[in-house]
Amino acid sequence: MSKVIANMSMSLDGYIADPADGIDELFGWMGSGDVEVPTAVDWATFKVSPASAEYMRNALSGVGALITGRHLFDITHGWGGTHPVGVPVVVVTHEPPTDWPHPETFTFVGSVQEAVATAKALAGDKDVVVASAKVAQQCLDAGLLDAISVDLVPVLLGEGVRWFENLDKKPVRLSNPTVVEGHGVTHLAYEVTSA
Secondary structure (H helix, E strand, O other), rough: OEEEEEEEEEEOOOOOEEEOOOOOHHHHHHOOOOOEEOOOOOOOOOEEHHHHHHHHHHHHOEEEEEEEEHHHHHHHHHHHHHOOOOOOOEEEEOOOOOOOOOOOOEEEEHHHHHHHHHHHHHHOOOEEEEEEEEHHHHHOOOOOOEEEEEEEOOOHHHHHHHOOOOOOOOEEOOOEEEEEEEEOOOOEEEEEEEO
């Protein structure tokens, strides 16, 4: 059965980006190893440790659709029309772009509920990944998030964008983690047990 999974690289002190939305300190592990993990786009081949490579290959093969917010869509310029995971992308926004040239791979919807329903339909029996802090928070508050995967990076940013900063429903209880130790990152996977 497919799951809705929030996934982010995060600093040890809970940030997923610096104050300027920069991610260099958090994504360095994706180029710190010897094992290549290709993606759907030429510009994003990962070079990671053997443990991270196995973890990433398993995770990527299970993804059928991605959900993001308009902010990340704008920052990345829509990944040029193809997200590195190579799956359909559902963007939560109240103002869809009027001239987006890639309607075959991107769908724009107005709510997280509609985003999850649309992404699940697109994903079939594969998982839906939520790659947006605010959308992940909204999914968790709405009871739509099944799991959280954290790529925990050994750095303290001190400030920036927090992942789960403004939860309406708290506390949220998670299962014990599945742990994979990579180089410059520890991969943690949790099931959401109560929200």
